[in-house]
Amino acid sequence: MLYHCGTLTYTKVGLDGLFAFLLWGDFCYTIMQTVVPSILPLKLKSLGASNLTLGIIMTAMPSLLNMTVCPYASFKSDRCRSRFGRRLPFIFFTLPFLCLSLVGLGYGEAIANFLRGQIEWIAQGSPAAATLLVLGLFMTAYQFFDMFVASVFCYVFNDVVPVALLGRFLGAFRIVGGLAAALYNYFIFKYAESHMSIIFLGSAALYFAGIGAMCLFVKEGKYPPLDEAEKKASRGFAGVKSFFSESFS
DSSP states (O other), X not given: OOEEEXXXXXXXXXXHHHHHHHHHHHHHHHHHHHHHHHHHHHHHHHTTOOHHHHHIIIIIHHHHHHHHHHHHHHHHHHXXXXXXXXXXXXHHHTHHHHHXXXXXXXXXXXXXXXXXXXXXXXXXXXXXXHHHHHHHHHHHHHHHHHHHHHHHHHHHHHHHSOHHHHHXXXXXXXXXXXXXXXXXXXXXXGGTTTSHHHHHHHHHHHHHHXXXXXXXHOOOOOOOOOOHHHHHHTSHHHHHHHHHHHHHO
């Protein structure tokens, strides 16, 4: 029996492989997204960060990026026609930057200490202030690149999973996501304060392996080409106008 989704055709074995790589990517993505908001506030508090600083780093900045980067990534991915697909390129090309941001969050204190020995104006402040600055910068970078992934991740499923099996897949997707969060909270979170750097490093490695495999082995089909009117409406000033009109009106 063959299964179809747009221009894609799967055998039973091919469909099993598709589900496996998508769910493996989901597992690794969920772990990565669980680590940052669960551990970073603990580190910020230990450095003496005020509630205002905590709110800016953990809430205000992500919300601002969510209002701007997410609709932009959605707008651009809808119109993307690369040979790798329209969603997966946004996930793949942010992969190294997200992993570097996670490593930076894990080793922010060591990086801050190094910078204090190299840059005079940073050395004039306290070690805690330097670490807060470094963590804030890496958190902003992490959130910026993660918004591109969050904007298109679930839309990959609509583009590659046969419609007749989409509900079944989404059920498995929810189970895997819940299982990933439960395993993290039970086995790993108790080491958050004592092994923070290792946890961030591990989450970066896991994310690289899981999302990298998903991007390599999951293939998107071919999409209808954009007509001239759509191309014109997505370029230059007309593209800016279309973006704001479609995203915020």
